[in-house]
Amino acid sequence: MTPATEITLTMMREKLYCAVVCDALDSLGLTHQSPRVALAPQTVNTLLVGRCRTTLWTEMAHVDPQPYELELQAIDACQPDDVMIAAAQGSMRSGIWGELLSTAARNRGCIGAIVDGAVRDTRQMTAMNFAVFARARCIYDSQNRQRVIDLDVPVEIDGVRFCPGDLVFADQDGVVVVPQAVEAEAIRRAWDKVHAENVTRDAIKAGMLATDAYRKYGVL
Numbered sequence: 001m002t003p004a005t006e007i008t009l010t011m012m013r014e015k016l017y018c019a020v021v022c023d024a025l026d027s028l029g030l031t032h033q034s035p036r037v038a039l040a041p042q043t044v045n046t047l048l049v050g051r052c053r054t055t056l057w058t059e060m061a062h063v064d065p066q067p068y069e070l071e072l073q074a075i076d077a078c079q080p081d082d083v084m085i086a087a088a089q090g091s092m093r094s095g096i097w098g099e100l101l102s103t104a105a106r107n108r109g110c111i112g113a114i115v116d117g118a119v120r121d122t123r124q125m126t127a128m129n130f131a132v133f134a135r136a137r138c139i140y141d142s143q144n145r146q147r148v149i150d151l152d153v154p155v156e157i158d159g160v161r162f163c164p165g166d167l168v169f170a171d172q173d174g175v176v177v178v179p180q181a182v183e184a185e186a187i188r189r190a191w192d193k194v195h196a197e198n199v200t201r202d203a204i205k206a207g208m209l210a211t212d213a214y215r216k217y218g219v220l
Contacts, residue, residue: 024189034176035158048170050083056150057088070148080109087155088117094145095120095138
């Protein structure tokens with residue numbers, strides 16, 4: 001059994017997944033850490049694990065003399081293993097994330113983006129193998145339609161809080177965020193459950209009834 005302090009991001013990417021992390025958070029009494037809105041993979045079907053870099057977006061209907069100022073600041077501030085969180089309240093007004101932002105973000109070490117809204121340039125981002133999760137796609141540019149109004153602040157998606165530096169997971173099942181205050185314990189529990197699930201799965205494959213396997217191992 002590996003101590004939580006030794007479970008690296010690389011190990012998490014190899015062994016963990018969103019559902020088991022969500023289960024671990026449930027066991028700690030944190031029962032609303034995954035938005036119930038569809039934040040689906042738009043580029044590559046992969047597990048994304050990293051640290052939240054947050055941006056807060058709003059809609060607009062006027063000409064903006066500095067349309068990209070704060071979003072570019074957020075990109076330039078990215079660190080290795082960051083995941084850009086774009087909290088846009090599910091707006092479909094424009095595609096706020098695309099190829100150029102992905103390119104610039106990846107140059108800074110950012111490994112993906114989670115967008116509570118729409119994105120565009122999905123073909124190019126797929127070719128880049130850059131992981132992007134979003135509600136939908138929209139061809140319109142964000143200029144004079146949406147903009148970042150704050151960055152590196154707590155933001156919410158479907159009532160779930162994402163804070164800068166929090167650990168975030170995303171895969172085909174959804175998105176789950178792990179608050180830093182419980183990160184070590186949550187990851188240890190997720191790690192333990194994955195390995196317990198493997199034992200249970202092997203027992204069922206070998207012919208054990210599901211009821212007996214659950215009674216013996218206590219994992220489902």
